[in-house]
Amino acid sequence: MAGNQQWDIVSGIGATALAVAVGRALETERGDGLVDDPHAEPLVRAADSPIPMPGSDGVENSSFWGQLTDYIGVRSRFFDTWFEQTWDSGVRQVVILASGLDTRAFRLPWPSGTRVFEIDQPKVLEFKDSVLRNEGVRADCERHTVATDLREDWASALKNAGFDTGLPTAWLAEGLLPYLPAEAEQRLLETVHGFSAPGSHLAIENVTATRTMLDDQGEIQEFAQGMGIDLSALMSSEERADAGETLAARGWTVAREPARDVAEALNRELRGLSEQIAAHGHMLTARLPR
16 A cells, blocks of 8 residues: 555545445345444445445445445444443443444444544545534544544544543454555554553454455456555555464453354354455454453
8 A cells, every 4th residue: 555645435445444334334224234324324325436336326236245245244243242342341442443434433322431532534534524414413422533544643643632541442443454564554553552551452353365355356346446446556465463463472362253253153144255255354352451
């Protein structure tokens, strides 16, 4: 991924956030949906996408979107449940890294006094805020947006937004690591560790072989070309240290759950694209002991 690149919701990495929002919108419509996100559809509808998205007039839900939604539902439900578990341990400070069109600040029943910090590119946050404001949606927490690039000095921006390094924090990196160069990923983990008080939690979606897998999916490439993005240029193929090992070496207690096992526990059958993603991925959770 090129340095100092910026994007909005229909370009660069922002377009992938839009695709994930489509997945949540479709998942919400399912009778067996694993996530209820009433805000995803308005966000998709408001995006000035260069290609028609499911939910638009006359646009049908293709097998590609159906297969992608299978996995998006599993992923979203896993991290929703993980957040609930962090509440039970008393965590009331949350950071969503590369939040994109994530709407958890608006759709989850946060405990009183919870502060949620969302970090992403300025145009992405501005778009989300504008749409949800026009929809009359209010966050069920004390929400702070941090408009910055995770490849730069996002730590200072987070502190300036009111983040308290003395409080246990729940950190989420969902759909993020494949886009970070190896050095940026290492810096991110180091910063999270340095900013984490004892009792903090971290959850990571860790999918390997992403570029090779996507290159083999013609429908993904068709979507990317229609959006005018080069997925291979957005993703980093650099060798990198294992995130779990990096955290364990710094005192975190680490657990991994294969994505296939998560889907099975939720009684969700994965098809095609979703099965390929799950075959190469796991959900990593970590806790810094008190």
